[in-house]
Amino acid sequence: xxxxxxxxxxxxxxxxxxxxxxxxxxxxxxxxxxxxxxxxxxxxxxxxxxxxxxxxxxxxxxxxxxxxxxxxxxxxxxxxxxxxxxxxxxxxxxxxxxxxxxxxxxxxxxxxxxxxxxxxxxxxxxxxxxxxxxxxxxxxxxxxxxxxxxxxxxxxxxxxxxxxxxxxxxxxxxxxxxxxxxxxxxxxxxxxxxxxxxxxxxxxxxxxxxxxxxxxxxxxxxxxxxxxxxxxx
Amino acid sequence: xxxxxxxxxxxxxxxxxxxxxxxxxxxxxxxxxxxxxxxxxxxxxxxxxxxxxxxxxxxxxxxxxxxxxxxxxxxxxxxxxxxxxxxxxxxxxxxxxxxxx
Numbered sequence: 001x002x003x004x005x006x007x008x009x010x011x012x013x014x015x016x017x018x019x020x021x022x023x024x025x026x027x028x029x030x031x032x033x034x035x036x037x038x039x040x041x042x043x044x045x046x047x048x049x050x051x052x053x054x055x056x057x058x059x060x061x062x063x064x065x066x067x068x069x070x071x072x073x074x075x076x077x078x079x080x081x082x083x084x085x086x087x088x089x090x091x092x093x094x095x096x097x098x099x100x101x102x103x104x105x106x107x108x109x110x111x112x113x114x115x116x117x118x119x120x121x122x123x124x125x126x127x128x129x130x131x132x133x134x135x136x137x138x139x140x141x142x143x144x145x146x147x148x149x150x151x152x153x154x155x156x157x158x159x160x161x162x163x164x165x166x167x168x169x170x171x172x173x174x175x176x177x178x179x180x181x182x183x184x185x186x187x188x189x190x191x192x193x194x195x196x197x198x199x200x201x202x203x204x205x206x207x208x209x210x211x212x213x214x215x216x217x218x219x220x221x222x223x224x225x226x227x228x229x230x231x232x233x
Numbered sequence: 234x235x236x237x238x239x240x241x242x243x244x245x246x247x248x249x250x251x252x253x254x255x256x257x258x259x260x261x262x263x264x265x266x267x268x269x270x271x272x273x274x275x276x277x278x279x280x281x282x283x284x285x286x287x288x289x290x291x292x293x294x295x296x297x298x299x300x301x302x303x304x305x306x307x308x309x310x311x312x313x314x315x316x317x318x319x320x321x322x323x324x325x326x327x328x329x330x331x332x333x334x
Contacts, residue, residue: 055282165324181276210278
């Protein structure tokens with residue numbers, strides 16, 4: 001019990017389960033929504049198995065739902081734009097993901113919001129690695145099982161919003177954000193990003209509000225605006 | 234373009250973007266400015282995702298049961314209630330409001 005590495009690892013695994021199970025459960029609504037937007041069972045499961053990035057998956061089925069196969073180009077662009085943040089997440093986690101390329105490719109496939117958030121929240125290398133791989137495995141398995149379940153019962157479920165799953169997803173994102181709001185700079189960025197996203201939401205295609213909000217982080221990060229306080233505290 | 238072609242090309246694009254981040258030398262993000270930008274990017278994207286998930290809909294900004302559910306979640310997170318309980322509470326809150334209105 002007194003070994004700090006063991007304690008760190010256990011804390012990381014606990015966080016992995018808490019985040020992983022909650023987010024994986026949301027796959028039910030993805031599966032149901034995908035079927036409702038015209039995809040068949042195999043197409044729905046293909047997205048969760050191969051694309052494996054919730055935001056991009058929702059963007060793709062959202063565009064296909066409104067535009068059909070003719071909107072394929074817009075669906076690809078939207079999915080890819082929402083997926084660009086995974087490249088940035090990969091930059092954050094790559095330093096503590098070691099090993100040969102097959103392992104790195106699996107890690108890349110699992111580099112998403114939740115694995116990045118859980119792993120980077122850990123203080124030690126042991127905790128970071130445990131957090132990444134446990135969260136990745138739990139979500140990959142859970143997300144694909146719940147996608148299949150959602151697709152199968154999609155017709156029975158009807159409108160998934162009546163079960164509050166959309167609100168659960170918002171709360172899950174808030175839970176990932178919450179521990180990061182400990183200094184003035186990230187709080188300011190969170191508020192700025194929210195304002196940018198809300199302002200653009202009615203006017204631009206799906207995925208763009210989130211990407212535009214990233215500009216706030218780049219500007220504040222490069223200028224280190226409001227960053228002086230953390231240096232002196 | 235068929236649905237299958239769309240799904241395959243979009244999936245390749247998303248996976249390629251993930252791999253891209255592993256091809257950049259790790260030393261880049263160990264410098265203070267890139268690390269700060271990367272940290273703040275996570276904050277900004279999560280914050281924007283909350284907004285999109287809470288207010289998004291078929292007609293611009295939609296105000297519905299998701300907002301009280303999210304406010305409840307914020308209160309519970311402030312009280313250090315475990316993540317999974319907060320997420321479940323948010324879902325139940327939104328579902329009950331929709332049931333009663």
